Amino acid sequence: MLARLEQVIGERRLADPSTSYVAKLSARGVPKIAQKLGEEAVEAVIAAMADDREGLIGESADLIFHLLVLLAAKGVTLADVAAELARREGVSGIVEKASRKG
Numbered sequence: 001m002l003a004r005l006e007q008v009i010g011e012r013r014l015a016d017p018s019t020s021y022v023a024k025l026s027a028r029g030v031p032k033i034a035q036k037l038g039e040e041a042v043e044a045v046i047a048a049m050a051d052d053r054e055g056l057i058g059e060s061a062d063l064i065f066h067l068l069v070l071l072a073a074k075g076v077t078l079a080d081v082a083a084e085l086a087r088r089e090g091v092s093g094i095v096e097k098a099s100r101k102g
């Protein structure tokens, strides 16, 4: 799903801003995309604190979508992020093994 959305965002970035939200937001530049991402993060936090489960799901979808738009604008791919997460998994695996031995 995320890979599909990443692909759609990549395709829509340079589309007609009058027909595409991704194109409209991308045309406004990284500061605007980053601002939207921050707003969505705050809205997700507010929903969580209010025990609003449906709200949290919706705001989380907005948050992840806007993160993908920002990553695309900066030329960072989901594969780059996945590689970093896998590296951390490896690091914590090594620490776990060492603590089991020691």
Ligand SMILES: N=c1c2ncn([C@@H]3O[C@H](COP(=O)(O)OP(=O)(O)OP(=O)(O)O)[C@@H](O)[C@H]3O)c2ncn1[C@@H]1O[C@H](COP(=O)(O)O)[C@@H](O)[C@H]1O
Residues within 6 Å of the ligand: 005, 008, 009, 012, 019, 020, 021, 022, 023, 036, 061, 062, 065
């Ligand atoms: N997942 C999303 C998605 N999530 C949220 N949004 C849009 O994000 C916007 C956030 O709403 P806000 O009220 O915060 O912002 P706004 O008032 O529209 O904009 P501002 O003037 O406040 O910046 C809404 O317009 C939503 O429609 C999304 N727009 C698009 N997608 C996906 O992106 C694909 C491509 O979309 P288009 O670029 O529109 O073709 C779609 O098929 C969807 O899969």
